[in-house]
Amino acid sequence: MKYSYYPGCTLKNKAKDLDVYARACAEKLGFELEEISEWQCCGGVYPLGSDEIATKLASVRALNEAKEKGQDLLTLCSACHHVLKRVNDDMKHVEDIRTRANNYMQLAEPYQGETKVVHYLEVLRDVVGFDALREKVTHPLTGKKIGAYYGCLVLRPGKILEFDDPENPSVMEDFIRALGAEPVVYPYRNECCGGYISLKEKELSRTMTDRILESASGFGADMLITACPLCRYNLNKSAGSEAVPVYYFTELLAEALGVKEEVSP
Amino acid sequence: MTKAEKQAELIREISGTDPYKCMKCGKCSASCPSFDEMDIKPHQFVSYVLHDEVEALAESKSLWKCLSCFACVERCPRDVKPGKLIDAARQLVVRQRGQDYLKADEIPQLLDPDLPQQLLVSAYRRYRR
Numbered sequence: 261m262k263y264s265y266y267p268g269c270t271l272k273n274k275a276k277d278l279d280v281y282a283r284a285c286a287e288k289l290g291f292e293l294e295e296i297s298e299w300q301c302c303g304g305v306y307p308l309g310s311d312e313i314a315t316k317l318a319s320v321r322a323l324n325e326a327k328e329k330g331q332d333l334l335t336l337c338s339a340c341h342h343v344l345k346r347v348n349d350d351m352k353h354v355e356d357i358r359t360r361a362n363n364y365m366q367l368a369e370p371y372q373g374e375t376k377v378v379h380y381l382e383v384l385r386d387v388v389g390f391d392a393l394r395e396k397v398t399h400p401l402t403g404k405k406i407g408a409y410y411g412c413l414v415l416r417p418g419k420i421l422e423f424d425d426p427e428n429p430s431v432m433e434d435f436i437r438a439l440g441a442e443p444v445v446y447p448y449r450n451e452c453c454g455g456y457i458s459l460k461e462k463e464l465s466r467t468m469t470d471r472i473l474e475s476a477s478g479f480g481a482d483m484l485i486t487a488c489p490l491c492r493y494n495l496n497k498s499a500g501s502e503a504v505p506v507y508y509f510t511e512l513l514a515e516a517l518g519v520k521e522e523v524s525p
Numbered sequence: 526m527t528k529a530e531k532q533a534e535l536i537r538e539i540s541g542t543d544p545y546k547c548m549k550c551g552k553c554s555a556s557c558p559s560f561d562e563m564d565i566k567p568h569q570f571v572s573y574v575l576h577d578e579v580e581a582l583a584e585s586k587s588l589w590k591c592l593s594c595f596a597c598v599e600r601c602p603r604d605v606k607p608g609k610l611i612d613a614a615r616q617l618v619v620r621q622r623g624q625d626y627l628k629a630d631e632i633p634q635l636l637d638p639d640l641p642q643q644l645l646v647s648a649y650r651r652y653r654r
Contacts, residue, residue, distance in 0.1 A: 274642060301646055304643050308609050308612040309539045309540075311539055416598065417599050455592045455594065458644065459648040460635065460652075490643045493639055
């Protein structure tokens with residue numbers, strides 16, 4: 261199975277490990293990530309204004325390239341995933357946005373939301389399957405107590421993202437179980453880390469990440485996993501991250517599949 | 526139509542949501558992680574739009590405290606989506622000349638070696654035209 265792959269800006273720079281481990285693990289698990297040729301930054305946040313078109317075009321270009329190749333479009337970063345899935349939903353269901361974006365793009369054939377956007381975790385759950393993943397684990401993370409930190413962007417709004425139950429998700433816990441570790445369910449796993457507020461108001465974000473890490477360690481987590489570079493950055497600013505370190509989920513996957521050492525960035 | 530009425534109409538248009546559907550249950554404010562920081566709380570924000578009180582919204586610090594976490598959007602039982610109204614009001618402000626909340630000159634002193642690109646592009650999109 262081959263996927264069009266949209267890495268996004270941060271995975272080429274500060275979050276290289278999220279990307280590198282994902283590629284190596286995909287190979288091990290029998291699917292391929294084919295980076296699309298001329299992707300542009302998604303903008304990090306979905307442009308909410310119903311009259312905003314230009315800010316959605318980078319996503320439309322990526323979605324259309326996947327469509328032309330007849331592939332699903334795979335993402336890793338929570339933000340890219342959020343933006344691409346929502347713009348795709350607009351192109352499918354909002355006539356005004358679809359018309360104006362296509363008028364601008366002048367594609368050979370108008371783009372109408374045909375591409376399916378999938379997150380790496382969705383592929384693990386729905387295509388590879390967690391039972392099959394468990395069988396491929398050579399270095400199980402036995403004894404580790406791992407908390408999943410979902411954050412906001414992969415879950416909400418649930419009706420559009422259709423990633424998991426937005427209030428009581430389970431995909432990351434199932435993932436942790438498949439790696440041989442013990443998932444720790446804690447109340448703050450889908451609370452916001454502060455997101456972009458940490459650029460100008462670092463203290464405000466820290467209040468939020470302190471609460472998240474306190475909640476996780478209170479429920480017995482040794483570490484957290486996330487799919488979002490900004491969540492990881494914000495969580496790492498909290499003193500709580502010394503006791504409860506935060507990893508990308510792909511790093512633990514690479515460890516469990518025994519490919520971590522060979523590809524370590 | 527007064528200027529305030531026109532601008533309130535514009536907020537409703539940009540947001541694409543219908544504040545008249547609000548039944549004032551307060552779930553949005555109860556869910557908001559920035560509640561303590563906001564001078565106009567999410568449920569109040571909806572009322573301000575309903576009553577065309579746009580000037581207060583444009584000056585509200587709530588515009589810059591919303592994290593776009595979509596907790597209010599997810600939980601609103603009437604699909605009013607307060608977060609989209611807040612964003613639309615923010616758009617009205619930053620679309621005016623000189624009203625950016627983040628200036629390019631400010632950036633160098635806000636950086637640190639771990640700061641992800643994602644943070645810069647997100648802040649740029651939310652705080653500027």
